[in-house]
Amino acid sequence: MIKTKSDLVRTIRERRSIKSGYTDKAVPQELIQELLNHAIWAPTHGVREPWRFIFVPTDQKDIFVDRLVETFPEDMQENRRNYFSQPAAFLIVIMKEEPEQKKWEENFGAVSSMIQNFQLLAWEEELGVVWKTNPHIYEPKVRSLLGVEEDEKIAGFIHMGYxxxxxxxxxRSALDQKFTVYQG
Known part of the structure; x- marks a missing residue:
């Protein structure tokens, strides 16, 4: 039984998805690498580590956004430019696809756990993040822009900024609304 709120419990409960209101402060590559070095200790079946990352640093963001919005229909480009210009940086998480459903689901569980680790670690560093899975992650032009292989999928764009x-x-719902005990 947890008697006091540990730092971990506090971080889990206080973490928020930061979707807007980012400052212009640059997100350092070294910080992202440090956070990822810890986040990748997430559970992963068979230690498959089914992830890789593409970091778009603050000083490259405008160039990236220019190329990214070109993948959208012309009538959506200005809207998407405004949307993607808000975060200070991006981390794109690429997941290894598996043809076997069991392994695919295990991989997605591992990637999701790793992303949650990353979100918690970022929060401790006062770096705001949100995991986005908008339709563009399925767009072949976006996959091509990012060099996503046929046996990979984009698990999401992590929008980041201070x-x-x-x-x-x-x-959150009360636990007793979602918890039962098996009675055999």
Whole structure:
């Protein structure tokens, strides 16, 4: 039984997805690498480590956004430019695809766990992040832009940046609404 709130419990409960309100402060590559070096200790079946990463640093973001918005229909490009210009940097998580459903699901579970580790570690460093899985992650032109191989999928874009104000917590359902005990 947890008697006091540990730093980990506090971080889990206080972490927020930061979707907007990013400052212009650059996101250092060294910090992202340090966070990833810890995040990759997520559980992974058979230690397959089914992930790789593409970091778009702050000083390359505008060039990246220019190329990214070209993958959208012309009538959406200005909207998408505004949307992608908000974060200070991006981390794109690429996942190894597996033809066997069991391994695919294990890989996605591992990638999801690793991303949660990354989010918690970033929060401790006061770096705001949000995991985005918008439709563009399935777009062949975006896959080509990023050099995603046929046996890979884009698990998501992690939007990142420093922020001044965290959003309030959103209530969670009471555990007793979602918890039962098997009675054989």
């Amino acid at each position: 922020f001044e104000e965290a959003p309030p917590a959103k209530e």
